[in-house]
Amino acid sequence: xxxxxxxxxxxxxxxxxxxxxxxxxxxxxxxxxxxxxxxxxxxxxxxxxxxxxxxxxxxxxxxxxxxxxxxxxxxxxxxxxxxxxxxxxxxxxxxxxxxxxxxxxxxxxxxxxxxxxxxxxxxxxxxxxxxxxxxxxxxxxxxxxxxxxxxxxxxxxxxxxxxxxxxxxxxxxxxxxxxxxxxxxxxxxxxxxxxxxxxxxxxxxxxxxxxxxxxxxxxxxxxxxxxxxxxxxxxxxxxxxxxxxxxxxxxxxxxxxxxxxxxxxxxxxxxxxxxxxxxxxxxxxxxxxxxxxxxxxxxxxxxxxxxxxxxxxxxx
Numbered sequence: 001x002x003x004x005x006x007x008x009x010x011x012x013x014x015x016x017x018x019x020x021x022x023x024x025x026x027x028x029x030x031x032x033x034x035x036x037x038x039x040x041x042x043x044x045x046x047x048x049x050x051x052x053x054x055x056x057x058x059x060x061x062x063x064x065x066x067x068x069x070x071x072x073x074x075x076x077x078x079x080x081x082x083x084x085x086x087x088x089x090x091x092x093x094x095x096x097x098x099x100x101x102x103x104x105x106x107x108x109x110x111x112x113x114x115x116x117x118x119x120x121x122x123x124x125x126x127x128x129x130x131x132x133x134x135x136x137x138x139x140x141x142x143x144x145x146x147x148x149x150x151x152x153x154x155x156x157x158x159x160x161x162x163x164x165x166x167x168x169x170x171x172x173x174x175x176x177x178x179x180x181x182x183x184x185x186x187x188x189x190x191x192x193x194x195x196x197x198x199x200x201x202x203x204x205x206x207x208x209x210x211x212x213x214x215x216x217x218x219x220x221x222x223x224x225x226x227x228x229x230x231x232x233x234x235x236x237x238x239x240x241x242x243x244x245x246x247x248x249x250x251x252x253x254x255x256x257x258x259x260x261x262x263x264x265x266x267x268x269x270x271x272x273x274x275x276x277x278x279x280x281x282x283x284x285x286x287x288x289x290x291x292x293x294x295x296x297x298x299x300x301x302x303x304x305x306x307x308x309x310x311x312x313x314x315x316x
Contacts, residue, residue, distance in 0.1 A: 028056070028061035029060055030060070030062075030063045031080050032078075033062060033065070033079060033080070034065045034067050034081070035064065036067055036070060036083045037257065038084075038185060038188075039083045040187075040272065041084070041235050041238045041239055041242070041274065044242070045238055046064050047256060050234050051230070055227065058227065068166045070089065071096075071139045074098055074100065074215065075096045077100075077217050081214075081217075081220075082100070084213065085141070085212065086140055087141055087210060088141040088208075088294070089140060091291045091294055091300065094304055094309060095291075095301065095304055100215040100216070100218060101218045101309075102213055102279040102309050103216050103231070103312040104213070105212065105214065106211055106275060106277070107277060108273065109210050109211075110203060110206075111204070111271050112186045112189070112210055112268075112271040113141055113145055113204050113210055114145075114183070114203040115146065115183045115200070116181065116189070116192065117182075118198060120197070121180065121199065123201065125201055126202050127153045131159070133178075133181075135174060135179040135184075136164065136165070137164070137165065137166055137170065142183040142184060142185055143183075144208060144290045145208060145210075146162075147299065148290075152207070163178075163179050170182050170188070171192060175196065181201070186267075187265070189268075190268045191257075194260070194263070194267075208290065214235065216231075228312050229315070232276070236276040239275055240274075242274045243275075246266055246269055247266075250262040250265035250269065253265045278314055279311045284307040287307065
């Protein structure tokens with residue numbers, strides 16, 4: 001189910017749950033997870049109730065919340081474990097002062113997000129976007145790809161008319177041709193390629209590795225590193241399973257993603273690495289480059305050190 005803006009705001013304003021000590025009256029203490037449609041590994045863990053089984057012996061109950069816009073819950077800290085996000089999103093949460101700890105990342109998948117147009121469009125390059133209306137989700141990895149691609153071709157956001165649309169609204173706008181181009185990530189990218197003749201004018205190659213990051217509220221990571229370890233290991237196992245079992249993964253995900261054809265799911269899973277790794281501070285250079293581009297584009301209010309984020313690492 002796609003949540004409405006009202007649901008999202010309600011979730012973002014919910015009071016955080018404190019998980020210190022034993023749960024009241026023997027009831028299981030809740031651990032809340034957010035996810036979105038592109039959260040493949042979290043979606044599969046939810047479908048198979050893997051985390052429910054692994055956290056139950058610790059007296060913890062898993063609650064799931066689906067969001068289309070992830071910035072509000074991340075900034076508000078309204079869940080403990082947040083949806084995996086593209087590399088640009090943490091730049092906005094860091095600039096907003098959100099108390100988040102990075103605990104996992106996926107190896108780069110630069111072809112999993114792209115700037116697309118209809119196949120019959122006269123737009124054939126990023127430079128042709130000048131004066132055009134371009135759909136993009138504000139604060140997403142695609143937001144950075146658009147800014148960086150424009151800068152690479154000597155343009156800026158002032159040269160286009162950005163239409164800030166969440167992915168489902170962007171899909172409708174692209175189908176209805178109320179936008180001239182759309183910057184989007186998988187699975188929406190592959191779904192759109194399957195539904196319409198499209199042309200890719202740029203993807204993240206050469207601009208960003210399109211690494212996805214998994215974050216947890218910093219206070220929870222400090223209090224329950226044992227839980228973070230369980231979630232990290234479950235994600236890594238699930239990622240290996242998806243790559244080793246493409247047909248089974250496609251069959252399982254197709255109905256979850258809205259009865260999309262299995263070949264679309266296979267295309268998504270082929271482009272994503274799903275290799276879950278610990279976050280290394282010395283490999284956050286891309287994050288700083290994204291932050292610098294956003295600052296130059298006026299998308300964040302001040303310069304930040306994107307490599308200074310709190311990091312949880314698996315015990316050696």
